[in-house]
Amino acid sequence: MVGLTLLALFIRLNAQDGILLYPDSYQFLLVIRGLAESIPLDAAMGAGGDAWSAPFYRLGYPILAFPLHLVIADPETAAKALSLAAGTAAVPVVYVLARLALRSRVAAIGAGLVTALSFSLANWSNFVMPEATAVFLLTLSMLLAYLTGRAGRAVAVAAALTTALLVFVRFEMLLVVPSLVAFIALGAGQERSKVLPAVRLYLTSLAGLIAAFALALWWAFGGVMSGLSVDPTSLFQAHVIESTTAAHQGAPALSGLRDFLDREPLLILAGGMGLALALRRRPDQRWALWLQMLPLLLLYGLRNDMRYFALLVPALAYASGLALDEGWAALRRLATSQRAAPALAVSATASLVVLTIVFWQTDLTN
Numbered sequence: 001m002v003g004l005t006l007l008a009l010f011i012r013l014n015a016q017d018g019i020l021l022y023p024d025s026y027q028f029l030l031v032i033r034g035l036a037e038s039i040p041l042d043a044a045m046g047a048g049g050d051a052w053s054a055p056f057y058r059l060g061y062p063i064l065a066f067p068l069h070l071v072i073a074d075p076e077t078a079a080k081a082l083s084l085a086a087g088t089a090a091v092p093v094v095y096v097l098a099r100l101a102l103r104s105r106v107a108a109i110g111a112g113l114v115t116a117l118s119f120s121l122a123n124w125s126n127f128v129m130p131e132a133t134a135v136f137l138l139t140l141s142m143l144l145a146y147l148t149g150r151a152g153r154a155v156a157v158a159a160a161l162t163t164a165l166l167v168f169v170r171f172e173m174l175l176v177v178p179s180l181v182a183f184i185a186l187g188a189g190q191e192r193s194k195v196l197p198a199v200r201l202y203l204t205s206l207a208g209l210i211a212a213f214a215l216a217l218w219w220a221f222g223g224v225m226s227g228l229s230v231d232p233t234s235l236f237q238a239h240v241i242e243s244t245t246a247a248h249q250g251a252p253a254l255s256g257l258r259d260f261l262d263r264e265p266l267l268i269l270a271g272g273m274g275l276a277l278a279l280r281r282r283p284d285q286r287w288a289l290w291l292q293m294l295p296l297l298l299l300y301g302l303r304n305d306m307r308y309f310a311l312l313v314p315a316l317a318y319a320s321g322l323a324l325d326e327g328w329a330a331l332r333r334l335a336t337s338q339r340a341a342p343a344l345a346v347s348a349t350a351s352l353v354v355l356t357i358v359f360w361q362t363d364l365t366n
Helices: 002-014 023-037 060-071 075-101 105-117 119-124 131-154 156-169 171-188 192-221 232-244 255-263 265-280 283-300 306-335 340-361
Strands: none
Touching (some): 002 119, 023 075, 060 075, 060 131, 060 156, 075 105, 075 119, 075 131, 075 171, 075 306, 105 265, 105 306, 119 131, 119 255, 119 306, 131 156, 131 192, 131 306, 156 171, 156 192, 171 192, 265 283, 265 306
16 A cells, blocks of 8 residues: 555656646635635636636635645645645555455555556646545545444544535535445445444534535635625536536537546556446445446536546546456466466466556656
């Protein structure tokens, strides 16, 4: 796990040079500075006077970044430090999740490796954008939900807290709550009597924390956000419009998905195999994986911006661990028969192909 984390950090640091600010990044920086320095903000800031600027309905990211700005003078450096830390920390979290939920060290190594090598996560770990932070919080929510099922109600509030933060970073992550409930059931295993009380406490805590966070933000920063309408209906409508329309004018629909497939061949191949295996051979993993993948694919499928598909990385990485575990078990069965030599030859060839893909996909300069 330590080695995979260091590998992830090396890849992300190696990609630091030459990364430009995304258009929304300037708005996030203004919000971070405004929160840290109590500068009144206007919701109509930004190019064209956008009345529903992205940071105002993704406040979790600037809220988490502004304490760093109190220590680090430059808000851009503070925000990038948050993205870098979150994008790197997702690796040990997914490793532990796969180690516990799939009960396999091989699965944990596979899930951690594809997360460390993911182009999407490495790329967005260097931007003043919420994607890397959202991926980390989603992965941590999956782990804590699983532990809620194992430990009962003791961890449910922590899982709800992480999910509430995730929702404030990316509002549409409410769609993955059913998947997190499935992870609670997965963690409970055969102890079904623990599921309902844990789920009830988790959902109740989540609703309460979301409401409490909203009130706390309004109370603490209402004066700073003097130009912001606190009408949740208008913010929700703005978010839905932004999430379902083109991000880049002139780019064709589905181009974001096409770019994601082009940049993440290893993650897509291994994750797709794991998703298929969950349907056929690992029914215990079925709901936890597919209840997360399907809503996000339906929401983001037509988008023309690849960054949205970064939120698929946790589920695909976990599914990759499942696929590697099943493949390793099959190789071990072959190795005990007279077909050991062909099996090893196929395995060595596949490993070379995978390594070639890995070095290609992690070249962030292209």
